Amino acid sequence: MLSELERDALAELGNIGIGKASTALGRMLGGLVTLSVPSVEMVPPADVAGLLDRALPPPLVGVSEQLGGLFAGCALLVFPQQGSLALARAALPADVPADEVPALEDEVLAELGNVVLNSALALVANLLGEPVDTGLPALFRGAAADILQACAPARAVIAAGTDGGAAVLFHIDLRTALPGGDGVVVGGRVVLLLDSGSAGALQATLGRYIGRVVA
Template sequence: MVELTDLERDALTELVNMGVGRAATHLSRMVSDQVLLSVPSVDIVSRDAATEFLTTRERSGLVAVEQQFQGSFAGRALLIFPEANSLELARAVLGSELTLAEIVDLEQDALAEIGNIILNGCLVVIANTLKDRLSISLPAVLRGSGGNILQDKNGTSDELVLFLYIDFSIRSRSIRGYIALLMGVSSLESLKLLIHGFIDGIAAPAPSVEASRNQHGADPL
């Protein structure tokens, strides 16, 4: 089991919040209203533990937007929220002037676009900040229970879940959701190494002016 130290968890939480902050800006422009997004907690859990958490917390069906990502670390990214919220999310993006039937017809595309904005925002900011590059697939919308959505599709028996609780309010509606990054142990270890590089870069003291002068030679008189 790969675990995060407190420092790694804090750094990753900060990176993810930078990503969802960028996503919130894009969504705000789309809906012409304020969108607030935050990720208060990040943890690595087994797929069974993530499934049990979703099953216990969300009694009704779930909707998820899934994207594959590939780089120094690879896996599947899922934006998950209760099915009861899906029409609310679609209505917020599509506008209240549409009829319910029109919103139902366009719901799939609207959810895919929301998922694409949020997941891309997170993944791209994380990758860029860690000086990595990711290729990210087009979004797909999934429906079902937590077990169905998180099921092993790639035969990756060592797959773990980087599980993020997400709070967002859009058009004054408060909607809870989750981001799950499913990765194998080797990918998570690669991510941890990149995070360490990021932490070390922050911790390294900037060279003083005097040290810089000594290194490059004194300023000419």
């Protein structure tokens, strides 16, 4: 479990990382994108599905990436399917016909998730002075338990959760203001499912980061 100081430090790092992701998404969408991190919590991996289902209206969309280095395990961007089509529409060029958007939706959302996760994790890892490796994005739909079961790295962490693994959940709000006047608001979670070694290493690394900041 994180101390209050460690939780505050992780929230601060999350805000900085998500801020970088906002800039990257803004370039991709061609307009202003605001991503915020109002809260962060660390919980047992087995609790993740229930927390996501209570926080977000199903069905859900999950974009996952396998992680190595500091964050060994899995990263997920999870948000309600209800706003996914509008988000994909915002990311596509204006000349793409509306009836073609559904066929492109999964590919576009996977790339959006890839931008958010890679941008945020790379900056956080750099601030902590530790390496992080990310794999290719994969997209899943359904209830939270379905998404976690379909994502092999997440399933492995949850299965081994009794051995000391941990899940870090960042609550995020995404808002867009595009040149055409269209706005999209999506609430979701960025989830880091960490194996037991990475959970302990993250806490130790946070301690060193706090020491540098307050020195």
